[in-house]
Amino acid sequence: MLERYAAFFMKIGFLEVSKSFIQDNNAEIKVVQALLPLSLSVSEGEFICIIGPSGCGKSTLLNLLAGLEKPDTGRILVDGVTVNGPGSERILVFQEPGLMPWMTVAHNVEYGWKLQGVPAAERCERVKKYLKMVHLSQYAGTLPHQLSGGMKQRVSIARALALEPKVLLMDEPFSALDAQTRDILHDELQRIWQETGTTILFVTHNIREAVYLADRIVIMTAAPGSIKNVVHVPFAHPRKKSSTELSAFSAILHDEIKQEVDKVAAKELGREWLADNKPPIPGETSADVGAGI
Amino acid sequence: MLLGIWQWLSSLRLAPSYLFPGPMDVFRSLREMAADGTLLISIRLSMGRMIIGYSISIVGGLAIGLASARSRLFKETVGSLIMALQSLPSVCWLPLALIWFGINEMSIMVVVILGAIFSIAIATESAIRNIPPIYQKVGRVLGARGFVFARDILFFAALPELIGGLKIGWTFAWRSLMAAELIRADVNGVARILQTGREFNDIAMMLAGMIVILVIGLTVDLAVFGTLERKIRRRWGLEK
Ligand SMILES: Nc1ncnc2c1ncn2[C@@H]1O[C@H](COP(=O)(O)OP(=O)(O)OP(=O)(O)O)[C@@H](O)[C@H]1O
Ligand SMILES: [Mg+2]
Numbered sequence: 202m203l204e205r206y207a208a209f210f211m212k213i214g215f216l217e218v219s220k221s222f223i224q225d226n227n228a229e230i231k232v233v234q235a236l237l238p239l240s241l242s243v244s245e246g247e248f249i250c251i252i253g254p255s256g257c258g259k260s261t262l263l264n265l266l267a268g269l270e271k272p273d274t275g276r277i278l279v280d281g282v283t284v285n286g287p288g289s290e291r292i293l294v295f296q297e298p299g300l301m302p303w304m305t306v307a308h309n310v311e312y313g314w315k316l317q318g319v320p321a322a323e324r325c326e327r328v329k330k331y332l333k334m335v336h337l338s339q340y341a342g343t344l345p346h347q348l349s350g351g352m353k354q355r356v357s358i359a360r361a362l363a364l365e366p367k368v369l370l371m372d373e374p375f376s377a378l379d380a381q382t383r384d385i386l387h388d389e390l391q392r393i394w395q396e397t398g399t400t401i402l403f404v405t406h407n408i409r410e411a412v413y414l415a416d417r418i419v420i421m422t423a424a425p426g427s428i429k430n431v432v433h434v435p436f437a438h439p440r441k442k443s444s445t446e447l448s449a450f451s452a453i454l455h456d457e458i459k460q461e462v463d464k465v466a467a468k469e470l471g472r473e474w475l476a477d478n479k480p481p482i483p484g485e486t487s488a489d490v491g492a493g494i
Numbered sequence: 495m496l497l498g499i500w501q502w503l504s505s506l507r508l509a510p511s512y513l514f515p516g517p518m519d520v521f522r523s524l525r526e527m528a529a530d531g532t533l534l535i536s537i538r539l540s541m542g543r544m545i546i547g548y549s550i551s552i553v554g555g556l557a558i559g560l561a562s563a564r565s566r567l568f569k570e571t572v573g574s575l576i577m578a579l580q581s582l583p584s585v586c587w588l589p590l591a592l593i594w595f596g597i598n599e600m601s602i603m604v605v606v607i608l609g610a611i612f613s614i615a616i617a618t619e620s621a622i623r624n625i626p627p628i629y630q631k632v633g634r635v636l637g638a639r640g641f642v643f644a645r646d647i648l649f650f651a652a653l654p655e656l657i658g659g660l661k662i663g664w665t666f667a668w669r670s671l672m673a674a675e676l677i678r679a680d681v682n683g684v685a686r687i688l689q690t691g692r693e694f695n696d697i698a699m700m701l702a703g704m705i706v707i708l709v710i711g712l713t714v715d716l717a718v719f720g721t722l723e724r725k726i727r728r729r730w731g732l733e734k
Contacts, residue, residue, distance in 0.1 A: 287634045293631075301650070303651075316638055347731070
């Protein structure tokens with residue numbers, strides 16, 4: 202109950218938000234419950250990581266907050282105001298870069314500002330600043346198809362940061378990047394976050410990444426998604442990736458998350474899964490979830 | 495090569511030369527028309543009609559296509575009507591247009607517009623439906639709305655597919671114009687050359703007119719649309 206009132210005073214509040222999709226593939230129409238009613242409050246400047254099995258509704262949660270989807274029930278509040286469509290104070294970075302292929306890198310980055318009527322000279326300055334931040338200053342005039350996958354994703358991150366949103370939503374933004382770039386961007390993101398005081402919601406499959414970045418980690422249940430647990434990460438920023446504390450903490454979380462991942466696998470593989478007594482499945486379980494930050 | 499065969503065939507005199515002129519006769523006829531200015535005036539007249547009519551078709555076609563891609567109601571009402579109308583050759587509108595708009599330029603323009611607008615609308619709708627959803631999501635997140643969203647995001651994201659539809663629209667418009675000019679004996683234009691040729695039993699002149707029509711069609715197709723298409727595909731990175 203307290204949570205309900207808190208939502209109005211926090212930076213972001215989800216109040217009993219649920220969402221289902223109608224999947225219409227010609228042959229049959231079915232309703233998929235993506236999110237069960239869930240509530241969550243986030244305070245200003247907090248860094249939240251969201252972890253959960255594939256298909257549990259993490260992207261849906263961010264899309265709702267970004268205003269790309271409307272909740273079936275409940276309300277989403279930002280600064281006490283109900284979200285109703287996209288807004289420039291809430292910017293979402295997608296898993297895929299989604300750069301406009303007809304615009305140069307610089308035009309992609311400045312497009313949001315252009316829409317807001319910021320004069321060209323000022324836009325140019327910002328483009329420089331944010332491309333530098335993702336180490337792509339040399340590529341302002343390049344077309345997206347001439348960049349590598351990792352470079353594209355960095356441009357997409359620069360495009361989001363350039364708008365200096367109060368709430369930054371990131372949907373597995375680093376999952377397609379190589380380990381070195383990811384390390385650089387982790388540090389950059391942590392620094393930018395500390396400098397700007399932006400509130401960040403960050404979806405990831407990587408527990409180490411979550412433990413490294415987050416103030417709190419939201420663990421979601423297998424589909425239909427709801428919040429299983431919210432874990433406070435008790436280490437001060439900036440953190441060191443190599444720290445043994447982080448590793449120990451990741452290991453504890455790992456077991457909790459594995460339960461949910463196992464549920465998905467059990468549902469998929471049925472009795473086979475139980476009989477074999479939990480063999481590792483690629484991509485989702487033990488080896489991958491904790492590894493390779 | 496083909497010209498050589500043509501010249502050889504006509505020099506055999508299988509048919510009298512006024513029925514089957516050789517390329518030299520046709521070329522002479524072309525030169526005469528170029529010299530007395532008929533050619534230039536005719537081309538200017540026809541192209542003028544094309545440019546105005548086709549521009550209106552583009553604007554109208556894009557608007558109708560956008561509306562039917564975005565609104566189910568619009569698609570099921572106006573959209574299905576357009577689908578039906580599209581199978582009617584646009585020159586069939588000419589008699590009606592003559593009564594409605596009078597014996598003037600307007601009625602020809604209507605035929606040109608109706609020749610292209612439906613195919614452009616249909617191509618626009620399909621191109622918009624095929625846009626990868628990510629561009630629309632990104633556009634909305636970055637703050638594009640309404641007309642700006644359609645102009646900055648939808649139009650460009652659809653362009654690689656759309657350009658094919660615009661090209662077909664041009665071809666339809668050109669054919670419709672020629673048909674309308676042929677039927678309307680009272681207007682000048684490129685097709686008028688054929689009519690005049692017929693009146694004077696001058697087959698060389700008729701062939702010259704046909705060549706002019708063909709060359710204009712091909713030039714626009716290859717030089718204008720071909721180049722545009724290649725440029726777009728290269729910029730989008732759809733081609734090496
Ligand atoms: N636009 C949509 N139309 C229909 N169903 C959808 C749509 N978007 C999501 N869903 C369904 O909602 C559920 C949750 O999807 P969502 O993309 O939020 O999962 P996720 O947690 O982000 O998964 P992942 O970790 O694989 O990205 C899935 O069952 C999915 O099939
Ligand atoms: Mg997702």
